[in-house]
Amino acid sequence: MNTLFLGALAVWGLWAATAEPARADCVAAPQLGLYQAPPAPNPAQVTASQGGASDSAAGDASRDRLGRVVAPVNINNQGPFRFIVDTGANRSVVSRDLAGHLGLVPSGSGEVHSVHGVTTAPLVPVQLLQYRNLSLESAPMPILESAVLAGEQGLLGVDGMAGRRLKMDFEHRCIEIIPSRGAPRLAGWEVIRGDLRFGSLMVIRGSINGLHVNLLLDTGSDTSLANEALRDALNARVRRNRARMDFAVAFNSGQPVVLENAIALPSIGLGGGVLEVRDVTAYIGNFHIFHLWNLIDEPALLLGMDVLSQTRGVAIDYQRHTVAFRIRGAPGAGSHLDDARSTFMSSVGVRN
Template identity: 35%
Template sequence: MARMIWAAIGIAMGAAAIAQTAIPQSEIADTKPDDFIYVAATSQDRVGRVMTPVFVNGVGPFAFVVDTGASSTVIAPRVARRLSLQVDTSNTKLLRGITGSEIVPTVNVSNITAGGISLENTRLPVVEPRVFADADGIFGADAFGRGCLVVSFQRAKVAILSKPCPRADDNWEKLRARLRFGGLVVADAHIGSVRAVAIIDTGAERSLGNPALLAALRERKKISLDSNRTQVYSATSQIVFGDLLVTPSLRMGGLSVGRFHVVYGDFEVFKIWDVADRPAIVLGIDVLGQMDAIMIDYTRSEVLVLPRSSASGVTMKRRGMPTRLPRN
């Protein structure tokens, strides 16, 4: 029988590009600017995602997408081939993505490590890299357990810790957020005057809205009736069309983003997450990258953001070496 997982990774062809990178350590440190950069070309521009180096069975590093919207870590077939891992087509999982679902085979790995976090003796889905292209897999929410993820967009670096996040100073804004479905980060937000559920998804390049949000905005005459039809892809094979629209400003705790583009559509993922009947939005890197940093503490179920132009940051200590992130 197939086990169900979700992988909410997707691309919507559109505008606004932000390239992200990562470092090959769990602590934040200087690195060459071209280390582990991945930018997926679209029809109009280049949009980036958060990447991290990962070791599988002690071999690597492989470049994985850090995806807070995916319930499971997955690997690409080429990684399994390189490591001579046996792909098991009889032991499958049901992969549910933004646009649909499909059955995928699995592979057993002894360990998979990123930063200070390791998964031991685990069975991972093997997914064809339709969306993550040159990446070697997805590092999902299942891996974080009771750890910490810090992404500094300003400095283009990632820290993955196996312990609670360091205490933040007053420049960090704590969001009204919670963890659902085994690690999905959900926050309260306002899109214009509409209250909405916001899913924080570091694996999505473009923000996506559901029909309930679009209807609420149109009822208030806060959004244009004109749109551009756009193709949306996910980790599954289905391709769905959506409507690309300029959307009113976003407010989420201390984070405020001016008018921005959102792709609206009846995407499967909103049904999976049980938010199809109320206004909801997936916040991708196009929006998240407009802040300096985001910190997700899976132990305390806390989400903090560092808005642009903050004067200070948070001190992180690892192996006795203090590191500060991020600083203008």
């Protein structure tokens, strides 16, 4: 039986010196309707960077109602359809409604690991998975209920990102996927070296109040999550932690789960002091996904889109094992650049 890591998709879902090249004009991202999507774009209108059109693609994106990045994805030459870009998922996923619409027939089943446990999902083979004119490798895709996907039509996981750099420009609502080899330097971006676990999960080192922490980057989660080891380690270091009792609703295979115990983190250092994140709220729990990632005993914090979207952009290089952040520099925008340290704020709201 296949084992699928679909990350945290949330607290609202699942886990299973060269200048930058010209990019697509992505400011006016289209609103894709369910099954009434516009035709696939003309390849001549798609910006391809460093190589042929089959190796690279850049184009517009939109957001779902929870603030996550949504990409236009084609399946078997049909679409485009709305897929959440999920860097915490090692496998792309299709909704049950879309699978039925496309006539996809299950060929087996696999285990899907979510925040709170494991479920079994049917798997459907897909002949062609594309972002714009770029074909992405894809193993058989799990079928999940649309409710688990917050009404979207699928997840774009990282199974097709090997040897590539994924850049998400939140300011211009753009997504760019290009080969890592020969990729131009991202001028003005802060680069941090990371580590790939399970071959796909990007982990970077951080520091909270002098405590070393594993930071996981998950664009499929709208909310940040902390494990109990982080809470216990912080409580051992400070007399009184700024913890508070709030709650949020999570979905475990479509079933709501109440999350309690939120912790407020005034400051998180990234990359040995290169970056600093301020005012982060994370929900604490003995989440199954931390067991899966062998991070139950090490302080760990999953950074969701509540934090990542406060930057102007994030780029993950799956070949070089690096993460680049483009920081908001305007002081009036809730963030500022201070000498060698870049600071960005996380404005997290509690969902009641």
